Amino acid sequence: MARAIMIQGTGSNVGKSLLVAGLARAFADRGLRVAPFKAQNMSNNAAVTLDGGEIGRAQALQARAARRQPQTDMNPVLLKPETDTGAQVILQGRRHATLSARDYTREKPVLLAGVLDSFHRLAEGVDLVLVEGAGSPAEINLRAGDIANMGFAEAAQVPVVLTGDIDRGGVIAQLVGTQAVLCPSDAARIKGFLVNRFRGDPDLFDEGMRIIADRTGWAALGLVPWFADAWKLPAEDVLDLASGPTGGAFKIAVPRLGRIANFDDLDPLSSEPGVTVEIIEPGRPLPGDANLVLIPGSKTTVADLEAFRAQGWDIDLAAHVRRGGHVLGLCGGYQMLGRWIEDPDGIEGRPGRWPGLGLLDIETVMSPAKRVRLSDARHCDSGEAVSGYEIHLGSTSGPDCDRAWLRIGDRPEGAQSADGRVRGCYLHGLYASDPFRAHDLRRMGGRSDLSYETGVEEVLDRLAAHLGRHVDLDRLFGLAATVTR
Incomplete structure (x- = not known):
């Protein structure tokens, strides 16, 4: 039977998508059938599936990392912004409606049914579902009707690993503060934590990891150093393209x-x-x-x-x-x-x-x-x-x-x-x-000196090896729960 674990973040852009991609390749290399899943994504950078559906490009990359074909069940709700207050809603790969933010909130119960349907169907053919959250569960003003973070985790009974970004500073407050604002049942759903994008001597943050573990009671699953080759993978946000080298003629x-x-x-x-x-x-x-x-x-x-x-x-x-x-x-x-x-x-x-x-x-x-x-x-x-x-x-x-x-x-x-x-x-x-x-x-x-697709595969392999060195994969897998309807 499939197991599932959810990677949530203390905020947007803390590296959740990259972590799920690397974990997907790492667990696939161990012989597991792995599938990525993100209940709700917001992006105009869509990928097309074999059956002509749309999903977020990050989930397409994660599917590639898991050595699987992308499918619409991997990202059942895709929001494609059209204005500052409205978006086209893609449900299970197809256009569902164009909704304002207010109308979208009212539509969430309908969408959650589709999300759970996709999740359970996806789980039927794999050993492990790696679920990616969206934004942060600390946005408790959005908890009612949530389908992207704790609302989904509760409905699907999936345990959570929370990720903080130390490169932004204040990672102890990010993690401990998230626990402080969550309701007790949501806080109890978090079983472990990761600290991402560390630069320097990791021994210098040993005490920081202990403080977070002591204050939260969560398992410390790893301190992940900065992965310098991340820019070589397909970008989810156009701003990520600016992080690569410049100077080409x-x-x-x-x-x-x-x-x-x-x-x-x-x-x-x-x-x-x-x-x-x-x-x-x-x-x-x-x-x-x-x-x-x-x-x-x-x-x-x-x-x-x-x-x-x-x-x-x-x-x-x-x-x-x-x-x-x-x-x-x-x-x-x-x-x-x-x-x-x-x-x-x-x-x-x-x-x-x-x-x-x-x-x-x-x-x-x-x-x-x-x-x-x-x-x-x-x-x-x-x-x-x-x-x-x-x-x-x-x-x-x-x-x-x-x-x-x-x-x-x-x-x-x-x-x-x-x-x-x-x-x-x-x-x-x-x-x-x-x-x-x-x-x-x-x-x-101009000129070309690149084997692009081969390079992407090599980076995914290096990312998997990087996480294998710095994340307790056995313990993380042990925290995953059996998927039940």
Whole structure:
């Protein structure tokens, strides 16, 4: 029978996702069938499953670490923010509704039923389910109706390991303080703790570990040193891309869109030693020395297009093109490059027709049908095979589509200008192909020195070994509880 343990954090970004990925690989290496699970995730950086569903990209990486195919049950509720107060709700891989924060709170009992259904179905075929929490259980104002942390742990009867981030400082207060604010039943559900991202001599924190254990009564499961290669793994947040090395001669400028989505295309590029990927924050101009301006995907294309213009980036981009620079638009970025975007049904807000950036002779019409699928394609110029996924609303047509630079089966995909310097397509993930990436960088004046997919596997192996040295895996597994309905 499957066992389950939940890794919660004292706050967001304390390293829960990375820990679950490393633990998944470590326990899989011990011969266990392991599956990751996160009841609720909030991200516009989605991954596509074999059956055409959507889950958080972090759970897709964790599935890879566990040597399993990603499936929708691994992340049954995915929130994709569309505004500051509302999000599209993906339930078990499919669009469920678009809800305000208030309406989402009322919908949680319905969603919890789906979460538990996915959890138990996932557990049927594995030995261990590694559950990741979201945010922090210390947000006790959100405890009523919670489905992401203690609410799920209580409903599924899963014990918890709490993780604190010592790099932020105050880790003793993080852990002890979390116990202090929890209700007794929730506090009792926590069985152990981890301290993550330690730098320096670990012996210097022996007393700190003892203090936390004495004050909480929880098992000290490990002091995890900083894992320097974390930046080489696919990023869940676009800000994580800025943590890698810079200094590569070939510069790619990426404007930070307000609702940037599915930016995993940047992971292989940012890992290239000879490439610098620079995220351009609002308030900064697009750099004049960029070789390529890459406009990424967007959850709200029209709103991000208007914000792009408000920043003056349209002027910077036009100057970049006049200087002979290259431009690539992916998904929403592809739509922005055209002459017009039409949304007759108001799918993204208000109905209307908006002028695009005018760098490609194409037009996009938004429609309710959402294309979500894994796709294999071929690059027309090089003949190289690429694999990726499509996840978008709308269809695009126009004269520049006659110069499609990809083929998905018998279907042409993408568009490009007559000189080939401005291109766009709907296919995400194509830069994970080493031969294609090498060819494309060469045509723009860069070079490739990386085996990307092999590198990701090697980092996951090193992460598993790292946790094997610093976490008491036997004790952690012993704390896991048998899954029962």
